[in-house]
Amino acid sequence: MNLSSYIEKRNGVPLGHKDxxxxxLTRSLGAGKFSTFWKYWNPIWSYYLGKFIFKPLKKILPAAPSLLLTFIICGFVHDVIIIMVRSKIILLFTPWFFFMGCFVLLTNWLKLDYSNLQWPLRALINLLFILGCLYLAYQVKIEI
Structure with a gap:
């Protein structure tokens, strides 16, 4: 599947569409599972993460560690950008994305499904997962 098809599948509209x-935002925040949030969040970035990180890792590792490593690599790429801008080593995104990857795996294992709740409640739950993981990441943030 090419990028344009992938984005249209995830967003319901073609690449560059005004909506x-x-x-x-509507689909990701309103997702009824935390793993589904990530299916809709930033489809351009997730397309490339899936194609160049997750799928190659999945050829040598089971799906769960491949997913977790993909989250860690994604976080590290975000951290590298911050390091380049600030000229200081700060690792916040790497642990943040590690925790979010762990929460995806944990909520899948627990079969946590809140899709029967109204959109505002689903959005709140997804935001609480994200902010909870950010809180945990701040507890282990590395700054040199």
Whole structure:
């Protein structure tokens, strides 16, 4: 599947459509599972993460560690950008994305499904997962 098809599948509208951002936010925040949140969040980035990180890792590792490593690598890429901008080593995104990957695996293992709740409640739950993971990441943040 090419990037354009992938984005249209995730957002329901073609790449560059005026409703693309609105659809991404509505679908991701309103997801009934934390793993589904990530299916809709930032489809351009997730396309490349899936194609160049997750799928190659999955050829040599089971799906769960491949997913966790993909989250860690994604976080590290975010950290590298911050390091380049600030000229200081700060690792916050790497642990943050590690915790979010762990929560995806944990909520899948627990079969946590809140899709029967109304959209505002689903959005609140997803935001609480994200902010909870950010809180945990701040507890282990590395700054040199």
């Amino acid at each position: 693309s951002l609105k659809n991404m």
